[in-house]
Amino acid sequence: MNLMDQKFAELKAAGRTALIPFLTVGDPDLDTTVELIIQMEAAGADVLELGVPYSDPLADGPVIQRASERALTSSVTIGTCIDIAQKARQRGVKIPFVLFTYFNPVLQIGLEDFFQQLAAHDISGLIIPDLPIEESAQVLELADTAGISLVPLVAPTSNERISRILTNARGFIYCVSSLGVTGERSSFHEGVEQFINDVKSRTDLPVAVGFGISNREQVERFSSICDGVVVGSAIVRKIEDTIPLLTDSERREEGLLQIREFVAQLKV
Amino acid sequence: MTQVPDENGRFGDFGGRYVPETLMNALIELEEAYRKYSQEPAFQEEIDYLLKQYSGRETPLFYAERLTKHLGGAKIYLKREDLNHTGAHKINNAIGQGILAKRMGKGKVIAETGAGQHGVATATVAALLGLECKVFMGEEDMKRQQLNVFRMKLLGAEVVPVVSGTRTLKDACNEALRYWVSHVQDTFYILGSATGPHPYPMMVRNFQRIIGDETRRQILESEGRLPDLIVAAVGGGSNAIGMFYPFVEDTSVKLLGVEAAGRGVETEYHAATMTKGTKGVFQGSLSYLLQDAFGQVLPAHSISAGLDYPGIGPEHSYLKDIERARYAPITDQEALDALQLLSQTEGIIPALESAHAVAQVIKESPKLASDQIIVICLSGRGDKDVESIMGYLGGDPS
Structure with a gap:
């Protein structure tokens, strides 16, 4: 049982829903990312998604696209993203990490090296948004060997694919709340509750929901039916808005506190 | 030489379908529809007719x-x-996919364009077949190809400027794919080149x-x-x-x-x-x-x-x-x-x-x-x- 599985088991025993924030590693810079991870944990994050910046983020909306562009200007690589996990551990962070990355950077490192690095850096899970089950056999095998959970995405359009996806799922199931890319939303796919309940009824793994969840009210709504809620773009936007503070050595603490408070008020 | 692609859309090591889960069923439906209609003589006859009488082949x-x-x-x-x-040759594919969109009951089409030729071809076919059309085009390319931008608008299409990334063809493709993820239920993506996820490379090749x-x-x-x-x-x-x-x-x-x-x-x-x-x-x-x-x-x-x-x-x-x-x-x-x-x-x-x-x-x-x-x-x-x-x-x- 890896760290993330333990976490979900504890939460289940306590009858709580996991708050899963997302941030783009290297936005606005690597040192700040480590500080932000510390703040997220302090704010009550249960699991943290570490986003690897990518030049062509097909599943992401404008907010995370901009974060990627900012991170890439300082030459952040998938390797530095993995290293960040260890840097955070050295600073005492205990929560499990899930790496969110597009497939091409993984392919360029080489699959075997990649999984060795994940295991060596205490990363528990992996989400690859452009790797559907048809293409994932080898990745899944290596992930299993390394003890890393390959977390699948399930979409409202998955329909009869759901059972095949669930068969190969590890860690938790990531339900996509809506058709579309990541980004804050005021409304979700019609029948999203039914979709989530359907997935829940067919798996013993925790079920989390993400894409578009951006405020406390929405977190509450989904917490009542899910085991985890992912908040991405709303946090990344908050980070973006706070960059002037975060990059000013005299006002950095103030910026970090703002992010912490923003994440803390999402905690149900 | 063996027939390519195989059933997983592989040309040897190459090809495949690396897309968000939300699109997977749309791609599978597209492949099924394409395989079904391309067996029907009436489908090919309609394409042949337009290629000859409309495009001048x-x-x-x-x-x-x-x-x-x-x-x-x-x-x-x-x-x-x-x-x-x-x-340009782009019309060969736009006619094929346009007719396929119609058969599949999709009233809206989208396309990406670089030089504007595929955008113009798609806008043309959309006008001909009575389909609503949006074309994604990098802002940089819009500057280089102003005449084609105007041409698409004359044909009744909406040209959506793409300001992400390099603002050229690659980002126009990204934006078209992102839009498709959000509107996959009623929209057909007329992809202009022999690229992208299966079945596009096969289908575009066959139309060309x-x-x-x-x-x-x-x-x-x-x-x-x-x-x-x-x-x-x-x-x-x-x-x-x-x-x-x-x-x-x-x-x-x-x-x-x-x-x-x-x-x-x-x-x-x-x-x-x-x-x-x-x-x-x-x-x-x-x-x-x-x-x-x-x-x-x-x-x-x-x-x-x-x-x-x-x-x-x-x-x-x-x-x-x-x-x-x-x-x-x-x-x-x-x-x-x-x-x-x-x-x-x-x-x-x-x-x-x-x-x-x-x-x-x-x-x-x-x-x-x-x-x-x-x-x-x-x-x-x-x-x-x-x-x-x-x-x-x-x-x-x-």
């Missing part, structure tokens, strides 16, 4: 006698895809193979034999794969794809995916790709917006790896020179994309004997480029 295979004499080597023929309605099928028939009529060399420009590679595919089994016919070397393959400013690229996953398929060591996609550069793309269709990567086709780079300057040469020897102003193929033939032809035959796929006409060429040549063609 078949396009001529023209013996370029003065160019041949000027270069002093092999006999050069031009496959005149530039004479299609809307001025009419270029090679006609060429084969025409050259047998005029010369009584197959050509020795076929040359076509490659961005994503749809005109080239359409031209090459019917000749793949004819091993006596050499296949040569020409990619954009921009300011030179030794600089950072090129789109020479085959010469400089490595294997990677990009926009839904595994193929050769211009990328850095960490898998970030590099920006491409070419004088020609249609070749300004860091990826290439997976079937081309396959043909390269099995050594069935060869790929060569041509610089901006060589393409400009070739454009002028063809204009002045044959009275045909080619598109900048097609001028790359002509430029490569300038190099190849003198090496061949006078009884050998080269066919160039003249994929588009140069009207759209005249203004930017005037800029490059300072208004004074020599």
Whole structure:
């Protein structure tokens, strides 16, 4: 049982829903990312998604696209993203990490090296948004060997694919709340509750929901039916808005506190 | 040679379907619909009718006698895809996918465009078939191709400026895919090149193979034999794969794809995916790709917006790896020179994309004997480029 599985088991025993924030590693810079991870944990994050910046983020909306562009200007690589996990551990962070990355950077490192690095850096899970089950056999095998959970995405359009996806799922199931890319939303796919309940009824793994969840009210709504809620773009936007503070050595603490408070008020 | 792609959309190692889960069922439905309708004679008849009566096919295979004499080597023929309605081969595919969209009951179509030719072709077919049309185009390309932007609007399409990333074709594709993820239930994505996730590379090839099928028939009529060399420009590679595919089994016919070397393959400013690229996953398929060591996609550069793309269709990567086709780079300057040469020897102003193929033939032809035959796929006409060429040549063609 890896760290993330333990976490979900504890939460289940306590009858709580996991708050899963997302941030783009290297936005606005690597040192700040480590500080932000510390703040997220302090704010009550249960699991943290570490986003690897990518030049062509097909599943992401404008907010995370901009974060990627900012991170890439300082030459952040998938390797530095993995290293960040260890840097955070050295600073005492205990929560499990899930790496969110597009497939091409993984392919360029080489699959075997990649999984060795994940295991060596205490990363528990992996989400690859452009790797559907048809293409994932080898990745899944290596992930299993390394003890890393390959977390699948399930979409409202998955329909009869759901059972095949669930068969190969590890860690938790990531339900996509809506058709579309990541980004804050005021409304979700019609029948999203039914979709989530359907997935829940067919798996013993925790079920989390993400894409578009951006405020406390929405977190509450989904917490009542899910085991985890992912908040991405709303946090990344908050980070973006706070960059002037975060990059000013005299006002950095103030910026970090703002992010912490923003994440803390999402905690149900 | 085995049939490609296989049932997983693989051309050897290449191809596949690397897309967000939300799109997977749409791609599966698309493949099923395509396989079903392409079995129906009425579907093919409708396409054939429009290709003939609307686009003006078949396009001529023209013996370029003065160019041949000027270069002093092999006999050069031009496959005149530039004479299609809307001025390029792109209409072949747009008609096919447009009719498929209609059969599938999708009233809305989207497309990406670089030079604007595929956007214009899609807007044209959408008008013809009564479909609502949105075209995604990089802001940078919109500046380079203002006439085509206006043309699309005249045809009733909405042109959506893309301001993400490099603001060129690659990001227009990303934005079209993102839009499709959000509107997958009522929208058909008319993808313009032999790229993207399966089934697009296969489907686009099959809609474009009419270029090679006609060429084969025409050259047998005029010369009584197959050509020795076929040359076509490659961005994503749809005109080239359409031209090459019917000749793949004819091993006596050499296949040569020409990619954009921009300011030179030794600089950072090129789109020479085959010469400089490595294997990677990009926009839904595994193929050769211009990328850095960490898998970030590099920006491409070419004088020609249609070749300004860091990826290439997976079937081309396959043909390269099995050594069935060869790929060569041509610089901006060589393409400009070739454009002028063809204009002045044959009275045909080619598109900048097609001028790359002509430029490569300038190099190849003198090496061949006078009884050998080269066919160039003249994929588009140069009207759209005249203004930017005037800029490059300072208004004074020599």
